[in-house]
Amino acid sequence: MSTSALTHHVRVLAPLGDRHDEILTPAALDFVGRLTAAFATRRLDLMRERRRQVLRLASGSPLDFPMVTSAVRADPSWRVAPPAPGLTDRRVEITGPPDRRMTVNALNSGARVWMADFEDATAPTWGNVIGGQLNLLDATERRIDFTTPEGKEYRLGKQLATVMVRPRGWHLDEEHLEYDDRPVPAALVDFGLYFFHCAQRQIDAGHGPYFYLPKLENRYEARLWNDIFVTAQELLGIPQGTTRATVLIETITAAFEMEEILYELRDHSAGLNAGRWDYLFSLIKTFGHRTDFLLPDRAKVTMTAPFMRAYTELLVRTCHRRGAHAVGGMAAHVPGKDPDANEAALAKVRLDKEREAEDGFDGSWVAHPGLVPVCREVFDGVLGDRPHQLDRTRDDVDVTAADLLSVRRISGPPTAEGVRTNIAVALRYFAAWLRGQGAVALYGLIEDAATAEIARVQIWQWLRHRVIDRETVLGLLDYEVAALGAENPWAPVDDIRALFERTTLTGELPLFFTPDAYSRHLVRRTEAAA
Numbered sequence: 199m200s201t202s203a204l205t206h207h208v209r210v211l212a213p214l215g216d217r218h219d220e221i222l223t224p225a226a227l228d229f230v231g232r233l234t235a236a237f238a239t240r241r242l243d244l245m246r247e248r249r250r251q252v253l254r255l256a257s258g259s260p261l262d263f264p265m266v267t268s269a270v271r272a273d274p275s276w277r278v279a280p281p282a283p284g285l286t287d288r289r290v291e292i293t294g295p296p297d298r299r300m301t302v303n304a305l306n307s308g309a310r311v312w313m314a315d316f317e318d319a320t321a322p323t324w325g326n327v328i329g330g331q332l333n334l335l336d337a338t339e340r341r342i343d344f345t346t347p348e349g350k351e352y353r354l355g356k357q358l359a360t361v362m363v364r365p366r367g368w369h370l371d372e373e374h375l376e377y378d379d380r381p382v383p384a385a386l387v388d389f390g391l392y393f394f395h396c397a398q399r400q401i402d403a404g405h406g407p408y409f410y411l412p413k414l415e416n417r418y419e420a421r422l423w424n425d426i427f428v429t430a431q432e433l434l435g436i437p438q439g440t441t442r443a444t445v446l447i448e449t450i451t452a453a454f455e456m457e458e459i460l461y462e463l464r465d466h467s468a469g470l471n472a473g474r475w476d477y478l479f480s481l482i483k484t485f486g487h488r489t490d491f492l493l494p495d496r497a498k499v500t501m502t503a504p505f506m507r508a509y510t511e512l513l514v515r516t517c518h519r520r521g522a523h524a525v526g527g528m529a530a531h532v533p534g535k536d537p538d539a540n541e542a543a544l545a546k547v548r549l550d551k552e553r554e555a556e557d558g559f560d561g562s563w564v565a566h567p568g569l570v571p572v573c574r575e576v577f578d579g580v581l582g583d584r585p586h587q588l589d590r591t592r593d594d595v596d597v598t599a600a601d602l603l604s605v606r607r608i609s610g611p612p613t614a615e616g617v618r619t620n621i622a623v624a625l626r627y628f629a630a631w632l633r634g635q636g637a638v639a640l641y642g643l644i645e646d647a648a649t650a651e652i653a654r655v656q657i658w659q660w661l662r663h664r665v666i667d668r669e670t671v672l673g674l675l676d677y678e679v680a681a682l683g684a685e686n687p688w689a690p691v692d693d694i695r696a697l698f699e700r701t702t703l704t705g706e707l708p709l710f711f712t713p714d715a716y717s718r719h720l721v722r723r724t725e726a727a728a
Contacts, residue, residue, distance in 0.1 A: 206232045208228070209377075210374065211374050218328050221331045230387060232433060234378075261451065281523065290561060290562065290573045292566075296314040297326070301336075301337050301342060302343065306358070311561075313363075315364045315636075316365055316366055317367060363389070365387075365409065373721045393434070397430075401436070406441065423443065427466045443463060447513055450480045453602055470525070474527035478499060481493075490609065492611075492659065494610040505601065515592040515593075515597075518587075528563045529565065530649075532566055532642055543642065544572055555576050617671070618678070622681075623640055624650050627653075629686060657703075661703070671703070682694065
């Protein structure tokens with residue numbers, strides 16, 4: 199893209215930090231502007247359709263597999279593109295934010311794939327967003343390293359994980375960049391900057407520009423991404439089909455359109471992933487007004503619950519029927535120093551991965567490098583020298599709409615400990631997020647935005663159906679806010695409490711906590727710095 203052709207001006211409304219000019223070049227900003235001009239209006243239309251769908255389902259409209267696309271599901275002939283270089287074997291994938299330390303550790307972890315997460319694991323401060331892009335550029339050029347305050351050095355080894363980037367969801371804006379007097383969609387910022395700087399570099403290194411697509415709700419949102427890929431490849435002269443993307447099936451509506459989502463992305467598809475935590479969050483958001491969708495403590499909603507089994511088995515069957523990889527859910531345990539506790543936690547991780555491998559998944563996620571060996575060992579035991587098990591088409595699986603919605607079989611009231619834990623996790627995660635940390639170890643688990651969302655919407659659901667009373671929640675809130683302030687004197691406890699109250703203790707449930715927290719806190723912090 200020549201400088202003389204630059205016409206789509208994106209304004210930068212934040213101060214430039216160290217090396218930011220390497221990412222925010224005129225040509226890169228023009229590329230993001232071109233994508234915004236082409237697709238921002240469609241994105242807004244799809245966000246309005248999301249709100250209409252919420253109202254339809256809340257008013258009692260049934261959720262079912264779409265009749266209008268039955269021909270797509272019935273046609274046995276179509277397949278997605280074959281696996282791209284670096285994505286044939288995905289038996290272990292590690293996820294985490296693209297900060298400098300995680301970038302080096304994830305690439306060296308022994309996992310086959312690293313998902314560099316700008317979404318749930320990144321608090322989108324201006325420094326994190328552009329710093330993450332710098333880290334990915336440095337990693338692509340193999341010039342990244344990291345030294346701890348104690349002097350321990352981390353450098354890239356010879357065998358590195360394949361990079362897949364997860365941009366932020368369609369519901370978020372990047373308010374530090376403006377096009378045509380409006381904020382640029384955050385997804386186009388994360389995708390566009392990485393694609394512009396690293397797509398050709400990744401191709402030259404033997405891989406390609408690969409992505410994870412979060413929180414899609416239907417086939418139309420998948421079609422939008424496919425059109426973006428086609429346009430981006432055309433603008434930069436990259437062969438069509440080089441870009442690949444795995445879609446996270448982490449909304450209840452997307453679970454009813456898995457085949458359609460693969461079909462829309464078929465020339466650019468790299469499969470589907472079972473995003474278990476966001477899936478539960480979506481289920482509560484969508485049906486939290488109904489008593490038959492009342493969930494017990496988060497810890498009690500395991501992947502063996504009937505409706506979760508239906509979801510994951512349908513995902514494997516759908517993927518393998520179409521030649522696509524099926525990737526399992528997150529293991530979030532943080533290995534600790536207590537050997538007994540560690541052994542018990544690793545045993546649970548092993549059981550979870552054994553279930554996935556035996557069900558036909560081609561690989562799975564971990565959140566910590568210390569979990570890579572156990573996940574790899576489990577999938578090695580099932581796959582052996584094979585790169586995947588796409589040949590297991592799971593023709594024995596027959597999942598109905600009722601199966602996906604059979605929550606009542608495990609529904610029940612929460613325990614006192616479950617209520618307290620949800621409040622404690624939400625508050626501590628909000629504290630970390632407002633400080634710029636999107637993935638944080640809490641009570642032995644890596645928590646990200648998805649788990650914080652579950653914590654808050656469960657409190658909202660339990661209050662709505664009066665299985666807990668408001669006085670109990672307020673008393674626990676007082677206690678946990680005081681405890682948080684004592685543990686972390688730096689924490690803005692008034693802001694944290696207010697965020698919890700605005701997004702949890704309300705009549706109408708805010709669909710996400712992140713837009714509120716971003717606009718009120720992270721953007722204002724950047725404005726103050728400027």
